[in-house]
Amino acid sequence: MTKVDARGRSCPEPVLMTKKALASGENTYEVLVDNRTAVENVTRFAKHQGYTVSVTESEEEFTLSLTK
DSSP: OEEEEOTTOOTTHHHHHHHHHHTTOOSEEEEEESSHHHHHHHHHHHHHTTOEEEEEEETTEEEEEEEO
16 A cells, blocks of 8 residues: 655645556555645545545544545
């Protein structure tokens, strides 16, 4: 599983980082972000790429699990 740490980054950087990671062709990814806008944008992008997305919130961070 590839992990993408996009905490502290503002959009569109988290989406671009996720897009770069998805190029590896794996089936599962974990994306860490720290704002709702990034959650929404990465989720929308991942779903468009055919991934199922689940979001877990802990304190001020969000973990997005992408599964194909």
